[in-house]
Amino acid sequence: MTKTSGMPSGVDVKGFKLPIVGLGTWALRDVVRVVGEAIRVGYRHIDTAQMYGNEAEVGEAVRASGLRSEIVVTTKLQPTNLAPREVERTGKESLRKLGLDAIDLLLIHWPNPGVPLADTLGAMAKLKQEGVTRAIGVSNFTVALIEEAVRVSPAPIVCNQVECHPFLNQDKVIAACRKHGMAVVAYSPVARGEASGNKVLERIGAKYGKTGPQVSLRYLVQQGIVVIPRTNKLPRLKENFALFDFELSDAEMREIHALSSRDGRIVDWSWSPNWD
Numbered sequence: 218m219t220k221t222s223g224m225p226s227g228v229d230v231k232g233f234k235l236p237i238v239g240l241g242t243w244a245l246r247d248v249v250r251v252v253g254e255a256i257r258v259g260y261r262h263i264d265t266a267q268m269y270g271n272e273a274e275v276g277e278a279v280r281a282s283g284l285r286s287e288i289v290v291t292t293k294l295q296p297t298n299l300a301p302r303e304v305e306r307t308g309k310e311s312l313r314k315l316g317l318d319a320i321d322l323l324l325i326h327w328p329n330p331g332v333p334l335a336d337t338l339g340a341m342a343k344l345k346q347e348g349v350t351r352a353i354g355v356s357n358f359t360v361a362l363i364e365e366a367v368r369v370s371p372a373p374i375v376c377n378q379v380e381c382h383p384f385l386n387q388d389k390v391i392a393a394c395r396k397h398g399m400a401v402v403a404y405s406p407v408a409r410g411e412a413s414g415n416k417v418l419e420r421i422g423a424k425y426g427k428t429g430p431q432v433s434l435r436y437l438v439q440q441g442i443v444v445i446p447r448t449n450k451l452p453r454l455k456e457n458f459a460l461f462d463f464e465l466s467d468a469e470m471r472e473i474h475a476l477s478s479r480d481g482r483i484v485d486w487s488w489s490p491n492w493d
């Protein structure tokens with residue numbers, strides 16, 4: 218990471234720059250308006266997915282901003298689209314829906330054990346070569362899957378997007394990402410709102426005039442972890458972006474880490490991999 222205080226910065230992964238604060242858009246309502254407002258607030262990183270059904274709206278807002286070249290747009294291949302032919306077809310379809318010059322970052326949304334990883338990553342690397350996407354990455358990958366992906370991918374894997382917040386211990390997967398020089402992108406970074414009202418986070422935040430969710434987000438960015446909180450509310454868009462005028466002490470970082478456990482996971486599905 219280049220900077221943790223002052224103006225928002227980003228992580229540079231193998232030459233690909235990922236702004237450290239992004240906007241999540243899963244289940245976001247009124248997408249064009251909210252993404253537009255987020256860009257006006259200063260967000261330069263928008264997270265969408267084929268599964269969210271809102272790529273067209275995200276693209277519309279990015280184009281309308283007039284700031285396209287500054288913004289990183291991530292989208293994700295849904296697990297049923299990981300066979301090479303589907304990667305190619307639906308990757309191009311995502312780009313068409315976004316209506317942009319290229320996807321910036323294309324991820325495997327969830328691993329699919331029914332499709333060889335080498336085939337999927339090979340097809341994604343081809344899309345990168347063709348300019349459909351600028352970079353590729355993964356999401357919901359475990360340590361074992363990261364190791365396999367790094368071994369078989371023809372193109373660099375710039376990130377692993379995983380659930381990450383103070384209540385879930387992700388030490389193992391974070392260490393594996395660091396080992397391979399990949400960014401960690403934290404989804405559900407305010408624990409779907411649970412960071413609000415948490416006594417420890419609120420007490421620490423009060424010292425800096427910050428809220429529990431801001432402490433949760435600062436805890437992550439201070440470790441160089443990219444965050445993509447989602448909110449429909451303009452005041453919270455600003456709140457979730459105001460992370461660069463305070464710094465948590467080492468003791469506070471340790472106290473927040475102590476809130477985490479292996480069973481603090483919120484997002485878990487029948488198709489989830491065997492978590493670390």
Ligand SMILES: NC(=O)c1ccc[n+]([C@@H]2O[C@H](COP(=O)([O-])OP(=O)(O)OC[C@H]3O[C@@H](n4cnc5c(N)ncnc54)[C@H](OP(=O)(O)O)[C@@H]3O)[C@@H](O)[C@H]2O)c1
Nearest residue numbers: 241242243404405406407408409410413430446447448449
């Ligand atoms: N790769 C994956 O499998 C995966 C899985 C899940 C999510 N994601 C991505 O990560 C993004 C974020 O994760 P998420 O949506 O699961 O959870 P989140 O960002 O941790 O939480 C969103 C919820 O918290 C509330 N909230 C946001 N900021 C707040 C604040 N400052 N104070 C109090 N409440 C606040 C929002 O409500 P209001 O709208 O009412 O503010 C919303 O209900 C998603 O939108 C999606 O882009 C990816």
